[in-house]
Amino acid sequence: MESGEKDNGNKKLQDLVLFGDMKSEIRTIEKITKTTEDIDQENQIKLYTELIPQLGKYKYVCMLKNESNAPIKEVKIKIQYPLFIKLTRTIPPTIYHTQIEDIEIEEQSIEQIKVEFDKIKGTENKQVTLYFNPTASLEEQGEIKSFAAFINKDDYVRVINSEPLNIELKEISIQPKIIPSSEIAQFVKHPEIKKAIKSIGLGSDKPLDYEFLFNRLEVVLRANNFQYITKDKEKHIMWYFGNDLESNNDILVIGQENNRKLEWIVTSKDPELIISTITQLTHELKENLLRMGIISSEDQVYNLECKACGNILPKFPEKGKIVSCSKCGVEQVVW
Numbered sequence: 001m002e003s004g005e006k007d008n009g010n011k012k013l014q015d016l017v018l019f020g021d022m023k024s025e026i027r028t029i030e031k032i033t034k035t036t037e038d039i040d041q042e043n044q045i046k047l048y049t050e051l052i053p054q055l056g057k058y059k060y061v062c063m064l065k066n067e068s069n070a071p072i073k074e075v076k077i078k079i080q081y082p083l084f085i086k087l088t089r090t091i092p093p094t095i096y097h098t099q100i101e102d103i104e105i106e107e108q109s110i111e112q113i114k115v116e117f118d119k120i121k122g123t124e125n126k127q128v129t130l131y132f133n134p135t136a137s138l139e140e141q142g143e144i145k146s147f148a149a150f151i152n153k154d155d156y157v158r159v160i161n162s163e164p165l166n167i168e169l170k171e172i173s174i175q176p177k178i179i180p181s182s183e184i185a186q187f188v189k190h191p192e193i194k195k196a197i198k199s200i201g202l203g204s205d206k207p208l209d210y211e212f213l214f215n216r217l218e219v220v221l222r223a224n225n226f227q228y229i230t231k232d233k234e235k236h237i238m239w240y241f242g243n244d245l246e247s248n249n250d251i252l253v254i255g256q257e258n259n260r261k262l263e264w265i266v267t268s269k270d271p272e273l274i275i276s277t278i279t280q281l282t283h284e285l286k287e288n289l290l291r292m293g294i295i296s297s298e299d300q301v302y303n304l305e306c307k308a309c310g311n312i313l314p315k316f317p318e319k320g321k322i323v324s325c326s327k328c329g330v331e332q333v334v335w
Contacts, residue, residue, distance in 0.1 A: 045065070045067070045152070047148050049144075049145075049163075055196045056133075056197070057132060058275070060165075062130075063125055064126050064127075066121070070152075071153070072119065073119040074150060074151045075118075075120055077117075079128070079145075081112075087130055087131070089130075089131040091128075113130070133303075138276060141169070144165050145161070146161075169275070173244065174245070179227075197312050198281075201261050201335070202289070202302075204260075208294065213260075218238060219288060226253055235256075251274075259315075266281075304316060306330060309327055
C-alpha cells in the first residue's frame with residue numbers, strides 16, 4: 001500500500017469537496033455546440049438540429065420552425081442515430097407516434113425514431129429533445145441526422161434533410177498527476193470546470209461486502225493510471241487525479257460507495273473527456289463486478305437517473321419500493 005494512503009486525519013480532508021456537498025443538479029455544460037440549419041424551397045420552413053455534450057451524456061435537439069403565417073400539416077420527423085449510443089430520455093417525455101427500428105444504411109446499423117404531428121400552425125415551432133448515453137463501446141464514430149416531411153399550404157409534399165452531426169467516442173489515455181489535496185477545492189470551483197455524475201445501483205438479493213465494493217472503485221481507477229490523492233475510509237469516498245494525454249486536460253474523479261449505490265463524479269474542462277471517462281470507468285467497473293461474482297449479469301446494474309428529468313436519484317431503493325426525485329418530485333420504481 002502506498003505511504004500516501006495512510007490516514008492523515010481530518011486536516012488532509014478539510015479542503016476537499018465531499019460528495020455530500022455536491023449537488024446532483026449540476027449546471028449545464030457550456031461549450032460551442034455543433035449546429036446545422038437547412039431551409040426548404042420556400043425559405044420559410046427550417047429544420048434546426050444541435051448536438052451538445054452535457055452532464056456526461058449527449059443532448060440532441062431537433063426543431064422544425066414554421067416561419068410562415070400559414071400552417072403545414074401531416075408533419076413527419078425522423079431521427080437516425082448509431083447503435084453505440086442509447087436513447088435514455090426524451091422531451092416531451094411521451095412522444096406522439098414514436099417508433100424505433102433497427103435498419104441498415106451503408107453497412108452501418110442505426111436506430112430510427114419517427115415522430116408525427118397533425119399540423120404546425122403559422123409562426124409555430126415543434127421541438128424534440130433526445131438524451132443519449134454511450135454504451136460500453138469506445139473508439140466508435142457515427143452521425144445523427146434528421147429528416148422532416150410535411151404538406152405545405154399549396155398541398156405539395158416537401159422534405160427537408162439536416163446535415164449529419166458527428167459523434168466520436170475515444171478511449172481515455174491518462175497519465176498520473178500529483179496535486180496537493182488542498183488544491184482540489186480550487187480546481188473544482190474553477191469557472192471553466194464541468195462536472196457530471198454517473199450513479200448505478202446493484203440489484204442483487206444476496207448480502208454484499210460494502211468495503212469490498214468500495215475497493216472495486218479503486219481497482220478500476222488504478223488500472224486507468226489515475227493518481228491517488230486521498231480517501232475517507234469511513235464515508236467510502238476516494239479522490240484520484242490525472243491528465244489526459246491526447247487533450248492535455250486535467251481530470252478529477254471522485255468515487256463513492258453508499259449501500260449498493262456506486263458513483264463516479266468526474267470533473268474537467270473538457271465535456272467530451274468527461275463522457276469518455278464515465279463510459280470507460282463504468283464499463284470496466286461492471287466487468288470487474290461480474291468477474292468477482294458480485295453480480296451474475298449486467299441486468300442487475302441499474303442506472304439511477306430520474307426517468308422524468310434526468311437528475312440523479314437520492315438513493316437506490318429496495319426492490320419494488322418507490323423513490324422520489326429530489327429535483328422534480330416524480331415518484332418511480334427503479335427495479
